[in-house]
Amino acid sequence: EIVMTQSPATLSVSPGERATLSCRASQSLSSNLAWYQQKPGQTPRLLIYGASTRATGIPARFSGSGSGTEFTLTISSLQSEDFAVYYCQHYNNWPPTWTFGQGTKVEIK
Amino acid sequence: QVQLVESGGGVVQPGGSLRLSCAASGFSFSGYGMHWVRQAPGKGLEWVAYIRYDGSNKYYADSVMGRFTVSRDNSRNTLSLQMDSLSAEDTAVYYCAGTSNHYGEYWGQGTLVTVSP
Numbered sequence: 001e002i003v004m005t006q007s008p009a010t011l012s013v014s015p016g017e018r019a020t021l022s023c024r025a026s027q028s029l030s031s032n033l034a035w036y037q038q039k040p041g042q043t044p045r046l047l048i049y050g051a052s053t054r055a056t057g058i059p060a061r062f063s064g065s066g067s068g069t070e071f072t073l074t075i076s077s078l079q080s081e082d083f084a085v086y087y088c089q090h091y092n093n094w095p096p097t098w099t100f101g102q103g104t105k106v107e108i109k
Numbered sequence: 110q111v112q113l114v115e116s117g118g119g120v121v122q123p124g125g126s127l128r129l130s131c132a133a134s135g136f137s138f139s140g141y142g143m144h145w146v147r148q149a150p151g152k153g154l155e156w157v158a159y160i161r162y163d164g165s166n167k168y169y170a171d172s173v174m175g176r177f178t179v180s181r182d183n184s185r186n187t188l189s190l191q192m193d194s195l196s197a198e199d200t201a202v203y204y205c206a207g208t209s210n211h212y213g214e215y216w217g218q219g220t221l222v223t224v225s226p
Contacts, residue, residue, distance in 0.1 A: 034212040034213070036213070043219060044146075044154065044204070044216055045216075046212065046216075049210070049212045055214075087153065087154055089154075089212065089213070091208075092211075093211055095159075095168045096142060096144075096159045096161075096168065096208075097156060097168055097170075098144065098146070098156035098159075099156065100153055100154040100156065101153075102153045103153045
């Protein structure tokens with residue numbers, strides 16, 4: 001069973017600053033890694049899939065990188081609407097199971 | 110536009126049953142695998158179950174295996190989750206999500222299930 005570990009649990013950042021979120025897998029995932037954003041009371045929103053491909057309509061300030069066991073989500077210049085919880089997700093091709101990290105909350109500093 | 114609308118949530122007693130539904134529109138439902146994901150109050154996301162686009166394969170998280178059953182009706186663009194032997198640990202918002210490429214492309218707004226005496 002793959003375990004996904006995100007760090008830090010909470011990240012305090014000022015608007016306009018860069019945010020770097022980490023996600024580590026207990027075993028190699030290749031590039032089967034996605035990132036989601038969730039705001040309070042809202043549904044998760046797909047940001048990144050394939051570790052580094054932005055989903056449709058996602059601003060260029062969001063970027064993903066990494067492969068194997070170490071992955072990073074970078075928000076280059078935080079906007080007010082970016083303060084939220086971010087989850088990484090391993091998606092297995094077959095069987096098609098999902099494993100989520102515990103989330104990183106990005107809050108206003 | 111794409112819509113996934115969950116329904117069927119509510120309050121149920123421990124040991125009881127509940128059936129959730131997810132109505133899909135705006136995309137080719139019969140060509141998409143579908144997942145259920147839940148989120149306990151104040152907690153993270155937990156994968157629950159998956160059903161293949163044609164209903165031929167189903168997979169479950171260990172935490173719900175033997176108690177939950179996922180099904181779909183492609184003629185009605187509807188996904189279902191039958192939940193039996195519910196306990197307090199099943200209290201959560203339940204989301205349905207659609208995928209054609211293994212990750213979660215489309216998500217519903219969720220329906221709240223509360224298991225309480």
